[in-house]
Amino acid sequence: MKARARRVLGAAAAMALMSGAAACGTSPGADPDTVVITVMGMPAATNTAALELFQAQVAEFEELNPGIRVVGSDVPWDAKTFAARLAGGSAPTLLRVPLTEPPSLIERGQVADIAAEVAELDSFEELNPRVMQFLTDDDAVxxxxxxxxxxxxxxxxxxxxxxGLDPDVPPTTWEEVRAYAAQITERTGRVGFGEITTNNSGGWHLTGYTYTHGGAMIEQAGDGHWVAAFNDRPALDVLKWWQQLRWEDDSMGDNVLGKQEDMLAEFVAGNVGMWVSAPPDLYPNYVAAGGDPADYGAGPMPQAGADATLAGATVLMVNANASAAERDAAVRWIDFRALRPNFDPEIAEETAAAAAADGLPVGVPVLPIYSQEKYEEIQAAIADHVNVPVENFAPYVASLETFEYVPEPVVASQEIYAALDPLVQAVLTDPAADPAELLAEAEGRVNTILEQNQS
Known part of the structure; x- marks a missing residue:
């Protein structure tokens, strides 16, 4: 393995992993001249190959940056627990958070302005403005x-x-999904369509499904404040659709209370025919868990007339408690791990070669963090090392060129999701649940949440 490949090893591959956390400052016994940063994003111990890759990457980064020590953690972001850690000063230097979180973190002053540090990066100005709009404020980044x-x-x-279904022709509407799910259950005895409902995932999916019906979860009132907007036909249709699959078709199985990790395990085991996720993000975890790459199919987000899909991002932010030296070190790490392999074709090729040699997925189609032209340039550079059945992603990739990308709620998204989880759980566990009544009750809860977050 070439030295330069080792220096960028894991940057692109690690982007596809779901990981995460530790705290600012210097570790006990460390050289006082050494800058210690704690970073979210270290793969879990169970993902052996990815963890070894991450550790090799840390070693190479530290070799390139004498005086900086990187401490990784695999604790994932959780809005509830990290709120306390940030307030108490024990959160990591580098935060890895969903795109729903920056507005509140910025408003509370819990993340640092890194405009001076990122200005030194060659690639910064070319980052996708559709994402950067949530991470900038005037001259601050x-x-x-x-x-x-x-x-x-x-x-x-x-x-x-x-x-008896064509694996190259996945369903494209919710009615087709229902028909496919019923056929899968009838002919194979497996769960035709799986659903996740806990740990904010039920509200997350209700939001995404509502978008495909042309609905919204929140909207701005005349005074500029955000209010609940889901108590109408689109969300009601989603809840009724779930009821049909669960109680009329019996195509969802009985295990309907779980989060994404639970559904992934069932999917890897071959117990579930279909479910909704972010196909590129899920794939590395699917393979790491023992899933057969040839079985993995990715189709468009099913639609009900809107031609829209929920879109988001994972973003990297620096703890407001970080010193100037820690901010600089954290941005160096961001550039090394996340940016250069998506911007520099030579580094992308070397990274891909190293990752493929270690058996990690290379070439999973993703939404680009730079321009489409830059993405295509990078894809061409890594073409010889692609080890993913890219053709299995073709229906999904084709849809991304035509669908509208709808962002998650811009205010208190995770709190809203938590407030909506019980609705999804109710319609899937109680055949007598009244979707209209549930939506009306949830509207009040969500409006209270919005008021508290805009006061």
Whole structure:
């Protein structure tokens, strides 16, 4: 393995991993002249190859940057626990958060302005403005994107074949999904369509599904304040659709209370035919968990007339408690790990070669954090090292060129999702649940949340 490849090793591959956390400052016993930064994004111990890659990357970064020590952590972002850690000064130097979080973190002064540091990066000015608009305020810069995502349908190609469905032609509407799910369950005995409902995931999916019906979750009133907007036909249709699959078709199974990690395990085990996720983000975890790459299918986000899909990003931000030296070190790490392999074709090729040699996925189609032209340039550079069945992503990729990208709620998104989880759980666990009544009750809860976050 070439030295330069080792220096960039893991940057692109690590972008596709779901990880994360530790705190600013110098570790006990460390050289007082050494800058110690703690970074979210270290793969879990169970993901052996990715963890080894991350550790090698840390070693090479430290070799290139004498005087900087990187301490990784695999604790993922959780808005509730990290609010306390940030307030108490024990959060990591580098935060890895969903795009829903920056507005509140910026408003509370919990993340640093890194405009001076990122101005030194060759690639900064070319970052996707659709994401950067949430991370900048006048001349201040509070973060950079690590990766972007959009909802789509994930499905098991082998199960499709067993059920008599064409694995190259996934469903494109919710009615087709319902029909496919019923056929899968009837012919294979497996769950036709799986759903996630806990840990804010039920509200997250209700939001994404509502967008495909042309609905919204919040809207600005005449005074400029955001209010709940989901108590109408689009969200009601989503809840009724869930009821049909669960209680009329019996195509969702009985295990309907779980989060994304639970559904991934069932999907890897071949127990679920279809579900909604961000297909590129999920794929590395699917493979790491033992899933067969040939079985992985990615289709468009099913639609009900809107031609829209929920889109977001994972962004990197620096703790406001970081010193000037720590801010500089954190931005160096961001550039090394997340930006250069998506901007410099030579580094991208070397990174891809190293990742492929270690058995990690290379070439998973993603939403670009730079321009489409830059993305295509990078894809051409890594073409010889692609080890992913890219053709299985073709229906999903084609949809990204035509769908509108709708962002997550811009105020208190995670709190809104948490308030909506019970609705999804209710319609999937209680055949007598009244969707209209549930929406009316939730409207009050969400409006209270919005008022508290805009006062």
């Amino acid at each position: 509070y973060g950079v994107p690590e990766k972007s995502y959009a909802f789509g349908l994930v499905y098991n190609r082998s199960i499709f074949t067993q059920a």
